[in-house]
Amino acid sequence: MADLYLLLITFLSFFNQPLANLHKTTTLFTSQLTSNPNSTSNLTTFFEVTKPINPEKTKSCSYLILQHDFGFTYGQPPVLGTYTPPFEKCPFQEYGKIVLEWRGTCKGRQFDRIFGVWFGGVELLRSCTAEPTQSGIFWSVEKDVSRYYSLLMSNQTIAVYLGNVVDDTYTGVYHVKIFMHFYPKNGFDGIKMGSLEGSYDSNADLIYPISRGLGLNDGLWFEIVNGSDVESKDVVIPRNVYRAVLEVYVSFHENDEFWYGNYPNEYISANDLKGAPGNGPFREVVVSLDDNIVGAVWPFTVVYTGGVNPLFWRPITGIGSFDLPSYDIEITPFLGMMLDGKSHKFGFSVTNALNVWYIDANLHLWLDKGSKKTEGQLLKYNVEPLQFYLSSNFTGYDGSFHANVSRSIKSTGWVKSSQGIITTEWTQDFNYSNIMTLGNEGNMQIVKQKIDYNDNVNVKSPSSVISFKSLKSFPFFFYTDIVDQVNGTYTSLSNVTLGFNEKKAKYSDSRASVSSLKNLQSAQGDMVVKGNLVVRGLGSTQQVYQYRGNEFCYFRNISSSNYTILYDKESNNCGLVAKQ
Numbered sequence: 001m002a003d004l005y006l007l008l009i010t011f012l013s014f015f016n017q018p019l020a021n022l023h024k025t026t027t028l029f030t031s032q033l034t035s036n037p038n039s040t041s042n043l044t045t046f047f048e049v050t051k052p053i054n055p056e057k058t059k060s061c062s063y064l065i066l067q068h069d070f071g072f073t074y075g076q077p078p079v080l081g082t083y084t085p086p087f088e089k090c091p092f093q094e095y096g097k098i099v100l101e102w103r104g105t106c107k108g109r110q111f112d113r114i115f116g117v118w119f120g121g122v123e124l125l126r127s128c129t130a131e132p133t134q135s136g137i138f139w140s141v142e143k144d145v146s147r148y149y150s151l152l153m154s155n156q157t158i159a160v161y162l163g164n165v166v167d168d169t170y171t172g173v174y175h176v177k178i179f180m181h182f183y184p185k186n187g188f189d190g191i192k193m194g195s196l197e198g199s200y201d202s203n204a205d206l207i208y209p210i211s212r213g214l215g216l217n218d219g220l221w222f223e224i225v226n227g228s229d230v231e232s233k234d235v236v237i238p239r240n241v242y243r244a245v246l247e248v249y250v251s252f253h254e255n256d257e258f259w260y261g262n263y264p265n266e267y268i269s270a271n272d273l274k275g276a277p278g279n280g281p282f283r284e285v286v287v288s289l290d291d292n293i294v295g296a297v298w299p300f301t302v303v304y305t306g307g308v309n310p311l312f313w314r315p316i317t318g319i320g321s322f323d324l325p326s327y328d329i330e331i332t333p334f335l336g337m338m339l340d341g342k343s344h345k346f347g348f349s350v351t352n353a354l355n356v357w358y359i360d361a362n363l364h365l366w367l368d369k370g371s372k373k374t375e376g377q378l379l380k381y382n383v384e385p386l387q388f389y390l391s392s393n394f395t396g397y398d399g400s401f402h403a404n405v406s407r408s409i410k411s412t413g414w415v416k417s418s419q420g421i422i423t424t425e426w427t428q429d430f431n432y433s434n435i436m437t438l439g440n441e442g443n444m445q446i447v448k449q450k451i452d453y454n455d456n457v458n459v460k461s462p463s464s465v466i467s468f469k470s471l472k473s474f475p476f477f478f479y480t481d482i483v484d485q486v487n488g489t490y491t492s493l494s495n496v497t498l499g500f501n502e503k504k505a506k507y508s509d510s511r512a513s514v515s516s517l518k519n520l521q522s523a524q525g526d527m528v529v530k531g532n533l534v535v536r537g538l539g540s541t542q543q544v545y546q547y548r549g550n551e552f553c554y555f556r557n558i559s560s561s562n563y564t565i566l567y568d569k570e571s572n573n574c575g576l577v578a579k580q
């Protein structure tokens, strides 16, 4: 019995590692490297598989906007810089696309650190650093930030928070440069501003930060520390807004980094596992306006670069780990409540949360150029309570748990602008299923989870009907077993499969534009862990990325094992992308 208890504690420490305030489980101790011929030093390049940001291969005009070495920055204020728009340095008549690029290098030993980049308090990038090796690594993240066009046309204060700790053990300093790339407009794309008809693919006229202000320590995100914590911000919007969208950024850390594998509280108390991460495996981010629920986010299961087995993510990183997804909530049906020139409160909470979630948002606003005042009214509003189905069946440390949850949120409202009356209907529909199995006296865990997440916006104006649909599906499978432990060292076998699938469609009158993404990753391997360090091990990863859009297709089939790419097939041939 004493042995068993020890094993369990070791297992738990994998999820609940002892370094307070650091969100990580494991980091690498030794490694083998391949070299990058592009580099003057021999740095391995780590990367996330994603479709090319500039498939037309247009030449960009670029400049550096911030450079910093992130040493001991944990709990400090964000690093600040100044952004100036491209008018002088890149004087194009019109900008077709704007891209932010993060380039980082690091050498030594370091955890995967979460970071954020804000312009004028508006978050542009949430990301996780690559974990370094003794001989050094390089990684770069490119993100299309054209949707922030209006913000990027004036001077802004840049804030970057990357909470790093450097000491005798964790030696890696992150050397970072941030660039902006501006592409001239060509016939196909281009930044669309303004017109009502086009507003579902035009960029907002104004973007307000729903984040903590500057002059504070840590990131500009709110920190949600438990299930009853609500963090909020008041905002006053102009009186001639005709459309509003709240873009929400979320990331989960420490006791909720692996929320999908957290134990039900009854299991923890039955087995006297004080300190184990609890509250079960379901989480929902709830977004409210003046204390009314207006939408929800059922987040994608991002696995950071130190997660499960750090050797999985070298050099191919986990889906979304270098560019965490943000989630849009349509606020337009509720505009009637906000157009009074008074202050209104956006709030965020996380059902069942454990310490800690980092959440903030950007409020994208479209203005009626033809009038000083718009008006609106909420017509229908229906928030179904969460439908829970839970079952558990365990004896001692072994057993199984099943959770099914669903929810739908619907709202309809009209807004009257100089263009007439527009009625907007917004629907969210969610299903979740999680089957967790614990075996090998609690040392083995299997999690099989699926989230289905549909958003629908229908807009009716006197002259047209536009509808926008997004169908998201996030499958997740996780298996881990602690096979032995000697002298404070344990061996873990694990595999993980995660997918980010999304079909999007826009129908406007007789035109339709559709895209689909199927992005699936599997990884498997073992590792020997001592304390927080992986002493040795092996990780292999396979990924198939299939994107089919109106303009182009992108297919990539890639695999790595033990730091080496085994195969890498890439194509623009739509025939290779499975029809879905």
Ligand SMILES: *[C@@H]1O[C@H](CO)[C@@H](O)[C@H](O)[C@H]1NC(C)=O
Pocket (backbone or CB within 6 Å): 036, 037, 038, 045
């Ligand atoms: C080297 O740089 C070129 C141009 O930026 C790029 O296309 C190529 O993929 C790089 N090679 C490696 C191994 O990183």
Ligand SMILES: *[C@@H]1O[C@H](CO)[C@@H](O)[C@H](O)[C@H]1NC(C)=O
Pocket (backbone or CB within 6 Å): 035, 040, 041, 042
């Ligand atoms: C890169 O690696 C090679 C072979 O290991 C070594 O000879 C060379 O000095 C290294 N270059 C740098 C800049 O570290």
Ligand SMILES: *[C@@H]1O[C@H](CO)[C@@H](O)[C@H](O)[C@H]1NC(C)=O
Pocket (backbone or CB within 6 Å): 082, 084, 155
């Ligand atoms: C923007 O910043 C530049 C460079 O610091 C400065 O010259 C310019 O006056 C600023 N523009 C505005 C509108 O503040």
Ligand SMILES: *[C@@H]1O[C@H](CO)[C@@H](O)[C@H](O)[C@H]1NC(C)=O
Pocket (backbone or CB within 6 Å): 225, 226, 227, 228, 229
């Ligand atoms: C939850 O967190 C809030 C904010 O820190 C705190 O005020 C409250 O006491 C906590 N509630 C519980 C039940 O721990």
Ligand SMILES: *[C@@H]1O[C@H](CO)[C@@H](O)[C@H](O)[C@H]1NC(C)=O
Pocket (backbone or CB within 6 Å): 393, 394
């Ligand atoms: C509970 O699990 C045990 C052992 O796996 C199994 O024999 C039993 O049928 C399960 N009970 C229910 C209600 O599922």
Ligand SMILES: *[C@@H]1O[C@H](CO)[C@@H](O)[C@H](O)[C@H]1NC(C)=O
Pocket (backbone or CB within 6 Å): 389, 403, 404, 431, 432, 433
């Ligand atoms: C739970 O969800 C799964 C997957 O959607 C479904 O197959 C199953 O029937 C559901 N079970 C219950 C009890 O609702």
Ligand SMILES: *[C@@H]1O[C@H](CO)[C@@H](O)[C@H](O)[C@H]1NC(C)=O
Pocket (backbone or CB within 6 Å): 406, 429, 430, 431, 452, 453, 454
């Ligand atoms: C959720 O499940 C219900 C009932 O099976 C179904 O009608 C609905 O379409 C599902 N929603 C999603 C987002 O999969």
Ligand SMILES: *[C@@H]1O[C@H](CO)[C@@H](O)[C@H](O)[C@H]1NC(C)=O
Pocket (backbone or CB within 6 Å): 486, 487
């Ligand atoms: C455990 O550690 C002790 C002290 O470092 C060492 O003498 C012993 O050989 C180790 N046992 C195993 C099985 O590694």
Ligand SMILES: *[C@@H]1O[C@H](CO)[C@@H](O)[C@H](O)[C@H]1NC(C)=O
Pocket (backbone or CB within 6 Å): 477, 479, 494, 495, 497, 524
């Ligand atoms: C995960 O590993 C277990 C044990 O090795 C194996 O039974 C299972 O088939 C693996 N699953 C996947 C999806 O690789």
Ligand SMILES: *[C@@H]1O[C@H](CO)[C@@H](O)[C@H](O)[C@H]1NC(C)=O
Pocket (backbone or CB within 6 Å): 544, 557, 558, 567
């Ligand atoms: C990816 O490549 C591997 C190895 O060649 C192959 O076995 C697999 O079928 C390919 N997958 C797809 C979807 O093409």
Ligand SMILES: *[C@@H]1O[C@H](CO)[C@@H](O)[C@H](O)[C@H]1NC(C)=O
Pocket (backbone or CB within 6 Å): 032, 537, 538, 562
């Ligand atoms: C991983 O690669 C290194 C260096 O290429 C090699 O020495 C080691 O044996 C490999 N490990 C496994 C488990 O294949």
